[in-house]
Amino acid sequence: MSAESNAGAMICLAEVVELLKEEGLAHAGKYEGLLAYQALSRIKSSADAYDVPLAEIGLDGFDLDALLRTQVKSAA
Amino acid sequence: MASGARGMPIANGSAGSATTSLRKPHPMPHIGPKGPTPKAQAPKPPFHPFCRCVLTPRWDLEGDGKPKHDAERRFFEALPAGEARKVAGSADRLRRILADEDWEKVVNGNADPLYRLQRVRDVYRVGTGVTLPTVTNAYETAKRGGKHSGMLRQLDRLGSRQLEKAIRSHQATIDIHRQKISNPRSIVEDWDARSAEYQSGLLKKWQAEIDNLTEQILVIEGYINERRK
Numbered sequence: 001m002s003a004e005s006n007a008g009a010m011i012c013l014a015e016v017v018e019l020l021k022e023e024g025l026a027h028a029g030k031y032e033g034l035l036a037y038q039a040l041s042r043i044k045s046s047a048d049a050y051d052v053p054l055a056e057i058g059l060d061g062f063d064l065d066a067l068l069r070t071q072v073k074s075a076a
Numbered sequence: 077m078a079s080g081a082r083g084m085p086i087a088n089g090s091a092g093s094a095t096t097s098l099r100k101p102h103p104m105p106h107i108g109p110k111g112p113t114p115k116a117q118a119p120k121p122p123f124h125p126f127c128r129c130v131l132t133p134r135w136d137l138e139g140d141g142k143p144k145h146d147a148e149r150r151f152f153e154a155l156p157a158g159e160a161r162k163v164a165g166s167a168d169r170l171r172r173i174l175a176d177e178d179w180e181k182v183v184n185g186n187a188d189p190l191y192r193l194q195r196v197r198d199v200y201r202v203g204t205g206v207t208l209p210t211v212t213n214a215y216e217t218a219k220r221g222g223k224h225s226g227m228l229r230q231l232d233r234l235g236s237r238q239l240e241k242a243i244r245s246h247q248a249t250i251d252i253h254r255q256k257i258s259n260p261r262s263i264v265e266d267w268d269a270r271s272a273e274y275q276s277g278l279l280k281k282w283q284a285e286i287d288n289l290t291e292q293i294l295v296i297e298g299y300i301n302e303r304r305k
Contacts, residue, residue, distance in 0.1 A: 031274045038281040045289065049245035050238065068264050068278065 010056055017043060017058045029070030037067045148179040214291045215298025224295045231299045239296050246289040253282045253289075 020036045020043075027033030044059055046052070054060040152160045152173050164170035165183070173179045183193055218224040231239065257279055261267045267275065 031271070031277050034274075034277050034281050038285065041281075041285055042288065045246065045249040045285070048249070049242040050234070051241075065263050070266070 010052075013043070013052075014057045021058065021062065024067040028067050033067055037064065040064055040067070146176075149173060149176060152179075214294035215302075218295045218298075224291060227292060228295055228299060231296065236300070239300055243293050243296055246293050250286050250289050253286045257282050257286075 017040065020040050024033050024036035024040060027036070040059070040062075041064055043057065044054070044064060047054055047057060047059065054062075152164060152170060155163065161167050161170050164173055169182050172182045180193055214224065215228075218228040234242075256263050260275070260278065264270065264278070270278075
């Protein structure tokens, strides 16, 4: 895979992360938000395992467990 | 006692291991009081009356992977007599096992096939239809283009050190998810106020992540083992 397609893959991932964050925050603490929470958890654990910088995919400093609270002040 | 090859997932049902149990767990025969056995050969709990044995992967052990055929007899010999009788099921069964009869035949007796001893490799997760992940089926499934095949295709691009690191990282995440399942209130403060649907849903999500990460580890392990050949 070329550097360009690598960058493309990171953009794809970052876009999905953005969507999931929006969805998770919109339904924080609700059953409807659990899939976004699970998906973000999986992305984060994969990123940790394979040394993908969280900042590059929009997860740096993002508190995933905040999506489980009913009152989300600032998850990001 | 049988040991697993390096990095091979290993079941452990021994007393004193990091198991969850509401009562004193019995070590499982075939595993022995010291612990490990290759997962595929491990008996599927429940193994004996009142059994609360659980299986726990052990990534930190090394071994030759060869079963030791007198492990079960030695295990029973090491138990206090009363305990050994309970685990065996009866005094007669215990006597036969200690006389070196095939312990599996003794345990199974004339039981209906439904109630005979099963190995972990043989069983399905009840209620989901999902096969309990094993080294063979998780890796083979990925190789056949099934679940985790996308990940498997990428593993060629990673070095051994990165793969080992990924396994450790996944294992650490599994441990975190386990802690969350055992104490959800540490994450969700108003857990008791949440609906049953939410509670059940979240617990399932955490368990699903544990299962997924376990499968990923098994795929990586399978890949590493094959690359070594």
